[in-house]
Amino acid sequence: MTSLTAQSATTIAPQTAAWNRQQPSGMPSHRYRDVFSRVDVPLESREWPTKRLTEAPLWVPVDLRDGNQALAEPMDPERKRLFFERMVAMGYKEIEVGYPSASQTDFDFVRLIAETDIAPDDVTIVVFTAARRDLIERTVESIAGISNPVVIHMYTATAPMWRDAVLGHSREALKELILAGGRDMLELAGDMPGVRFQFSPEVFNLTEPDYVLEVCDAITELWDARPERPVILNLPATVEIATPNVYADQIEYMHTHLARRDGVILSVHPHNDRGTGIACAELAVLAGAQRVEGCIFGNGERTGNVDIATLALNLHAQGIDPKIDFSDIDAIRRTVEHCNRIEVHPRHPYVGDLVHTAFSGTHQDAIKKGFAEHRARAAALGEPEAELEWRVPYLPIDPADIGRNYDAVIRVNSQSGKGGIAYLLESSYGITLPRRLQIDLAKRVQHHSDESGAEVTAAEILAIFTEAYCAPAQASVGAGDAVRPVPRLAAFETTGDAGEERTVVVLRSAAGAEAVTEHFRVGPVEALTAALADIGIDLDVLELHQNSIGAGNSSEAITLIEFRHAGGTAWAAGRDRSTLRATLAAVMAAASRA
Known part of the structure; x- marks a missing residue:
C-alpha cells in the first residue's frame, strides 16, 4: 500500500484524454497549501497498513463538553443529567462531563456527580481545563469529594499558526507554559486518590512532529508516567486537514517514538472537517491509538467530532464486540436529539430512519432473496436465524441487532420493482405471490405511484391487490x-x-x-x-x-x-x-x- 506522505507521494490527477478533459473550475484553490508543505512526518516505514482491527478501543464520549460547546443552546442541568445517564446505561466507563472552569452550569454538574450517586463507582469522570493556574484551581475545586476515578484533562494549542497568531509564543516559551500548567496540576491534585492526568496538544495534526514529541515526552516525565498510573496523551485532529493516512502516519510516529510508552495511554480526538473523521479514527487505532474521544452521532464544532456510535457499530459489523450496547438505537437517538435539539439525518449511518430501507427495485429483489436464503440456511442447519452468520445483500448488519424491525427495510415508490412489492405483501400480510403475478401487480402499483408521486404503503398495495384481483370487476x-x-x-x-x-x-x-x-x-x-x-x-x-x-x-x-x-x-x-x-x-x- 502506498501512503501519501512527503517521502512517498503518489500523484493523483484526472485523466487528460480527450474524452475526459476537464476545464479549470475558476475556484481560488491556489490560496491553499497541501498538507505536505505543513507537516513532514519523519516516518521511514509504516506498519499500520498491514494491521487489522481486532478489539474495541477505550471509548470516551465528549458530548457533555465538546459537543455541548457546539450547541446554539447549551444543555441545561436536566438535559445534561439525562444524557449522562443514557451513556452510563449504554456501558461507557469513561465520560468527559464538562469544562467546570468555563461555566457555572458545568461546575454545578460536576458537583452533582460528587454529591449524588448518579455515577456508578466504575465510571471514570473526565474534566477539562486549559493550562492556566486559576482555571486548574477551579477545576480541582469542582472534583472535591468525588469518589469515582477522575481524569483532569489539560490542553494547550501547539501548532505554528496558533503559536504565532493566537498565543504569541515561541516553541520554547510555549513548552514552558505547558510544563508550568503540568506543575500546577501536580501541586493541586497530584496527591488526590484516584486522580490521573491527561494532556492534549491541541491541533496536534498541524504541529511539527519533533516539537509535539518533545512536549509530550516532557509532560510524561514531569507527571512520572508509569503503567500503574498511566498518563493519557490525547492527539487531536482539531481541524481535519489531510487524508486519513497522514493522520495514521502521525499517530504511528508518536506511538513508536514516545518515551515511557508503557506508561502512556495513546488517545485520539478526530474532527470531521473533511468528512473523513471515521476513517481517521479507524486508521489511528491501527497505528497504535488505544483510546478514542468523540460524540455519539458526531455532534461538535463545525462539521462535528468523530461519530463514536458509527465507529462502534462498524466494529460490530466486522464481528468485533464494541463493548457498548446499541441494542435499542432508537431510544439512544431520542435522548441525543432531545438533549442536543438537533435531529439525526435520515441517512445517518446505522441510526437514520432510512439506512436500512431500499426503494430501488434491484436492491429490493436482492434483499428479498437474501432473507429467503437466510431462512433456508437456518432451517437446513437447524439453527435459530438470530444466531446464524448474517449474509443479506445491502444490509451490512441485521437491523434487529439495534432494535429495528423489518417493517421499513423495503418501501415502495415509483423506483421500486416487483420484488419489493411482493416482499411487503408477504411480510405484512403473509401473501406470497408467484413471479408472473408479481410482475402484473408491480405494473399496477407503479402506475399508482407515478400518478400520486408518493411512497406506497403496504396497506395501499394490499388495497390495489384486492381491487385488481379479488373484488368483482365492473364487467x-x-x-x-x-x-x-x-x-x-x-x-x-x-x-x-x-x-x-x-x-x-x-x-x-x-x-x-x-x-x-x-x-x-x-x-x-x-x-x-x-x-x-x-x-x-x-x-x-x-x-x-x-x-x-x-x-x-x-x-x-x-x-x-x-x-x-x-x-x-x-x-x-x-x-x-x-x-x-x-x-x-x-x-x-x-x-x-x-
Whole structure:
C-alpha cells in the first residue's frame, strides 16, 4: 500500500484524454497549501497498513463538553443529567462531563456527580481545563469529594499558526507554559486518590512532529508516567486537514517514538472537517491509538467530532464486540436529539430512519432473496436465524441487532420493482405471490405511484391487490346485443366418495334467475368452470397457488389463479377461512374479468 506522505507521494490527477478533459473550475484553490508543505512526518516505514482491527478501543464520549460547546443552546442541568445517564446505561466507563472552569452550569454538574450517586463507582469522570493556574484551581475545586476515578484533562494549542497568531509564543516559551500548567496540576491534585492526568496538544495534526514529541515526552516525565498510573496523551485532529493516512502516519510516529510508552495511554480526538473523521479514527487505532474521544452521532464544532456510535457499530459489523450496547438505537437517538435539539439525518449511518430501507427495485429483489436464503440456511442447519452468520445483500448488519424491525427495510415508490412489492405483501400480510403475478401487480402499483408521486404503503398495495384481483370487476357478459351482469355463486355442494363425486353448482343472476348444473367425477375448479361455460363465460385455469395467511384459528386461505380467456391471460384471487371457498371465490373473480 502506498501512503501519501512527503517521502512517498503518489500523484493523483484526472485523466487528460480527450474524452475526459476537464476545464479549470475558476475556484481560488491556489490560496491553499497541501498538507505536505505543513507537516513532514519523519516516518521511514509504516506498519499500520498491514494491521487489522481486532478489539474495541477505550471509548470516551465528549458530548457533555465538546459537543455541548457546539450547541446554539447549551444543555441545561436536566438535559445534561439525562444524557449522562443514557451513556452510563449504554456501558461507557469513561465520560468527559464538562469544562467546570468555563461555566457555572458545568461546575454545578460536576458537583452533582460528587454529591449524588448518579455515577456508578466504575465510571471514570473526565474534566477539562486549559493550562492556566486559576482555571486548574477551579477545576480541582469542582472534583472535591468525588469518589469515582477522575481524569483532569489539560490542553494547550501547539501548532505554528496558533503559536504565532493566537498565543504569541515561541516553541520554547510555549513548552514552558505547558510544563508550568503540568506543575500546577501536580501541586493541586497530584496527591488526590484516584486522580490521573491527561494532556492534549491541541491541533496536534498541524504541529511539527519533533516539537509535539518533545512536549509530550516532557509532560510524561514531569507527571512520572508509569503503567500503574498511566498518563493519557490525547492527539487531536482539531481541524481535519489531510487524508486519513497522514493522520495514521502521525499517530504511528508518536506511538513508536514516545518515551515511557508503557506508561502512556495513546488517545485520539478526530474532527470531521473533511468528512473523513471515521476513517481517521479507524486508521489511528491501527497505528497504535488505544483510546478514542468523540460524540455519539458526531455532534461538535463545525462539521462535528468523530461519530463514536458509527465507529462502534462498524466494529460490530466486522464481528468485533464494541463493548457498548446499541441494542435499542432508537431510544439512544431520542435522548441525543432531545438533549442536543438537533435531529439525526435520515441517512445517518446505522441510526437514520432510512439506512436500512431500499426503494430501488434491484436492491429490493436482492434483499428479498437474501432473507429467503437466510431462512433456508437456518432451517437446513437447524439453527435459530438470530444466531446464524448474517449474509443479506445491502444490509451490512441485521437491523434487529439495534432494535429495528423489518417493517421499513423495503418501501415502495415509483423506483421500486416487483420484488419489493411482493416482499411487503408477504411480510405484512403473509401473501406470497408467484413471479408472473408479481410482475402484473408491480405494473399496477407503479402506475399508482407515478400518478400520486408518493411512497406506497403496504396497506395501499394490499388495497390495489384486492381491487385488481379479488373484488368483482365492473364487467358484464355479452351475448349478441344482450348484455347481462356476471352471476354470483349461490350454492356449491359435493357428495359421494372419491372418484364418484357429484357436484351441484347454482349460479344466480342479478335478477334472481338460477342456472343449476351437475358435474361428476371432477374437482371443484373443473365443476365451477364448466358451470360458467354453460352460461357463456369461458375461462381456462392455467395455474393455481394456495397458501395460508396468519396462524392458528384466525388464519385464512388465499388462492391465486392464472387463467386464459378470450382476451388473453390474467390473474384473480380469493380469500376465505375455508380453502375451498377461497378457491371458488378466485374462480368467480376470474369470471368477472373474463
